[in-house]
Amino acid sequence: MSKDNNLPTWLFLFGCAYAFMHVMPAFLIYDVKHHLTTGDLLNFFTPFVVIPIVGKLYFLLRENLPTLAERQTRMVQFILLFSSILYVNGQGMNLSANAIARHLSAMKGSPLYWLDYFFDETLGHIFWHSGMVGISVALLLVAANLPSAIITWQIFAGALFYSFAYFTDAVEGQTVPLLFPGAVVILGGILYYQKKTSRKFSQNPVMFFFLASYVLAILLFLIWWIWQGGFPQFSELGWI
Numbered sequence: 001m002s003k004d005n006n007l008p009t010w011l012f013l014f015g016c017a018y019a020f021m022h023v024m025p026a027f028l029i030y031d032v033k034h035h036l037t038t039g040d041l042l043n044f045f046t047p048f049v050v051i052p053i054v055g056k057l058y059f060l061l062r063e064n065l066p067t068l069a070e071r072q073t074r075m076v077q078f079i080l081l082f083s084s085i086l087y088v089n090g091q092g093m094n095l096s097a098n099a100i101a102r103h104l105s106a107m108k109g110s111p112l113y114w115l116d117y118f119f120d121e122t123l124g125h126i127f128w129h130s131g132m133v134g135i136s137v138a139l140l141l142v143a144a145n146l147p148s149a150i151i152t153w154q155i156f157a158g159a160l161f162y163s164f165a166y167f168t169d170a171v172e173g174q175t176v177p178l179l180f181p182g183a184v185v186i187l188g189g190i191l192y193y194q195k196k197t198s199r200k201f202s203q204n205p206v207m208f209f210f211l212a213s214y215v216l217a218i219l220l221f222l223i224w225w226i227w228q229g230g231f232p233q234f235s236e237l238g239w240i
Contacts, residue, residue: 007060008154011209014053015158018132019165021046026172026240035102043095047088054084054135061142061206076142083134090127093119125173132166133182136210140186143206144193151208159209163216168234171224176231180221183214190214 025039025046032038058080062073097120107113170179190211225231234240 007057007149007205008152010053010057010060011205012154012158014050014057015160015162015209015213017049017053019161021049022165022169026234036099040095040099043091046091046095051084051088054080054139057139058142061139061146072141076138079134079141080138083131083138085131086127086134087131090124090129090131094124094128097124121174125169125175126178129169129173129175129179130182132169133179133186136186139206140190140210143204146204146206148203149205151205155205155209156212159212160216162209163213163220166213166217167220167224170221171231172233172235172240174233176221180218183217183221186210187214187218 021043025037025043028037028039028042030038032041058076097116101113101116101120104110104113104116166179166183170176190207194207221231228237
């Protein structure tokens with residue numbers, strides 16, 4: 001890493017921020033007013049925390065790859081921008097619809113309830129979570145030819161946080177059919193690239209981060225499936 005050695009730190013911050021902002025709101029259930037919870041207030045800031053870190057990672061990678069082809073740069077920028085819009089749109093949709101749903105518990109089965117449920121549990125989660133998959137792909141593409149670097153503990157620790165949040169997002173958000181195949185496809189792409197280029201996993205910090213993240217996430221999916229006989233939500237089990 002010739003121009004900047006802060007990439008491991010920012011990968012760690014990315015994993016931690018993603019995990020904290022996605023997992024913690026479920027446990028902050030204090031009612032502020034009209035069923036608006038402290039978790040909702042924290043969740044409001046999720047895009048303001050996660051997306052700037054993603055942007056910082058992108059510009060760090062561009063500094064280390066000044067000769068990236070113009071066509072590849074435009075493709076990465078499009079994927080990153082489109083995925084970030086999906087992420088922000090889905091998160092906002094989910095946040096508002098989820099808060100409104102607390103007022104509709106006595107209206108289950110009504111058109112209003114199901115419309116809110118659609119924006120909360122279906123469309124909101126699909127947009128939100130697919131946006132993060134797209135962000136992962138964009139960062140991997142821009143980092144494909146990153147100069148070799150030593151893998152530090154920050155990268156592995158960040159991957160642990162990211163993989164756990166990715167898994168919990170899928171299970172509680174009912175997006176296992178999206179995120180589990182997404183993890184498998186991205187992992188397959190990383191392995192194919194590594195074989196094609198004959199580079200070791202330890203030579204590319206971004207590749208290693210997402211390789212470790214998605215391997216761990218897939219393991220968590222399989223453990224949960226074997227343990228529970230499927231993918232029940234944590235809330236269905238009374239865990240949150």
